[in-house]
Amino acid sequence: AQSVTQLGSHVSVSEGALVLLRCNYSSSVPPYLFWYVQYPNQGLQLLLKYTSAATLVKGINGFEAEFKKSETSFHLTKPSAHMSDAAEYFCAVSAIADDKIIFGKGTRLHILP
């Protein structure tokens, strides 16, 4: 069985500051991990995904995430926040041997001027 936990339903950072959104997962089989972003009144858009090729994954808009098996984590980071990063972010896990995709509850990112 798989599960995803996103710590913090709301995160606020100042423009130009580091963005860190936390995601912990559990999976009994090798996972596929994803970060999606949702802007108001829109569907979700893929930021990046982990498929076991490399533990540090670079995505769009300057985001990256590091897969840490020992910590069962896949935290999302961006060195310098921009106002346009304000959105809701979802971590998700799926696996070849499983038959579902599980999303975290989401973290709403607020950017302070």
Add this chain to the structure above:
Amino acid sequence: KAGVTQTPRYLIKTRGQQVTLSCSPISGHRSVSWYQQTPGQGLQFLFEYFSETQRNKGNFPGRFSGRQFSNSRSEMNVSTLELGDSALYLCASSLQGLTDTQYFGPGTRLTVL
């Protein structure tokens, strides 16, 4: 390439009625999956169709059903609507399935009165 389209975008129904939502995937994508998004439960996986067959299913009652046509277009049906079915229903398409990048449509906002 055109994105995923969903119709209608907004829908208002009353309890006990049934509703059908439509999703047109990206050309060439054979997998279509459906999700329910609510403030309380977040984003939950409903089911996935691949080549006209339901391949995976989430934990939803039988009132939620779907189908996929030979052109990969998909419909989702909810019978005997309940107030709790009010939600944003998202569909996504992908090349191979749930371990692949999901491309989401803008969603159908269903309100049950």
